[in-house]
Amino acid sequence: MSLVCSPGGGFTTMKLRNTLHQPPAGRSAALEFNIFAKFAPLNQPSVRIGGGKSIRIKCADTVAVETIHLPEKPEEPKVDDNGGGGDGASGRFTPGGGGGGDGGDGDNGDGGENEFGPIMKYAEVLIEAESRGAVLPADMLEAAKSTGLRRLILTRYLDLQGSAWPLGFLMKYCSMLRNRMLADPSFLFKVGIEVVIDSCCATFAEVRKRGKDFWAEFELYAADLLVGIVVDIALVGMLAPYARIGKQSVVSSGYLGRLKHACGSLPSSVFEAESPGIKFSAQQRIATYFYKGVLYGSVGFGCGLVGQGIANMIMTAKRSIKKSEEDIPVPPLVKSAALWGVFLAVSSNTRYQVINGLERLVEASPVARQMPPVAMAFTVGVRFANNIYGGMQFVDWAKLSGVQ
Secondary structure, X not given: OEEEEOOXXXXXXXXXXXOOOOOOOOOOEEEEEEEEEEEOOOOOOXXXXXXXXXXXXXXXXXXXXXXXXXXXXXOOXXXXXXXXXXXXXXXXXXXXXXXXXXXXXXOOHHHHHHHHOOEEOHXXXXXXXHHOOOOOOHHHHHHHHHOOEEHHHHHHHHHHHOOOOOHXXXXXXXHHHHHHHHHOOOHHHHHHHHHHHHHHHHHXXXXXXXXXXXXXXXXXXXXXXXXXXXXXXXXXXXXXXXXXXXXXXXXXXXXXXXXXXXXXXXXXXXXXXXXXXXXXXXXXXXXXXXXXXXXXXXXXXXXXXXXXXXXXXXXXXXXXXXXXXXXXXXXXXXXXXXXXXXXXXXXXXXXXXXHXXXXXXXXXXXXXXXXXXXXXXXXXXXXXXXXXXXXXXXXHHHHHHOOO
């Protein structure tokens, strides 16, 4: 058994046959041997050549080669997959809403590979999209060229973009919705449940509070309901995990650039799950709570200004036509909006962070993976209880602040 090194860095193992005829001096010799395996350099995939194939070569001038004696039974060659591309910071597709975190260059592990699938290269992505008759958005094409796309994410997009209108249309042209649906296919279900539960609870409370005057004051109820729907969508959407495609943007110079990059690196919620190549530190998760509190407070203050402003205008217009001794005072606009801002920043932010963490635990459980309706039922139950408790708490806050 001998091994001959090749100029390219590989080597070939072979075994000479027992019958070897020594040629006369000065003449070329014919050697016959069996190739067992050929090993390529480290940066190329290894290939096994079938054993037992006999070939003949002509030996011309003597060439000095290095010969290494190997055992009689060489080990089976192993396939080297190192040339297929890694999954570090420049080769990942993040479906979990992280934005770089602290572990962008870390190893994915088998769990991430099994859950999200392998990274598909640009040519593979194009072939898959063309086979489904789909055209990928510009940002996904750019990500496929530079970093590749996870098979699970590509498959989800191709399935969702073929949905009926308006979902299929929004998946193609609304990246905000698309990225959240790619990370969590139940995102729209959670938004819908939140809106339905909150609207039903608000309607029930309004009917009981206004009694026989409900239809006479229907415009006030409608204004509160519309603002409530906007708030519900914001509450769910701002904490929902979302897929980030391609490489993270380079840190811009200046304070605002660094602040934007830091905020983009935070998880979407305190208890967001880590995804392949993405890890979040405890400091980032704590910072997320306060960052989302600021966003929630801004939404609450803005919606409070709009909603209470519409209600105050309607009340003032009615009283200019017909006044009554039973009319309640018009609530202060700015104070009401400030109450909404503080309530959403503190109470709603805390409650919805906990809800997201509980939903993540349930969805990751073996029971929910085998029976998805279990996770859906849990979402309905926990969000219903949250709406009841949140409504009661807001009434208490309003009374303490003097708004009501």
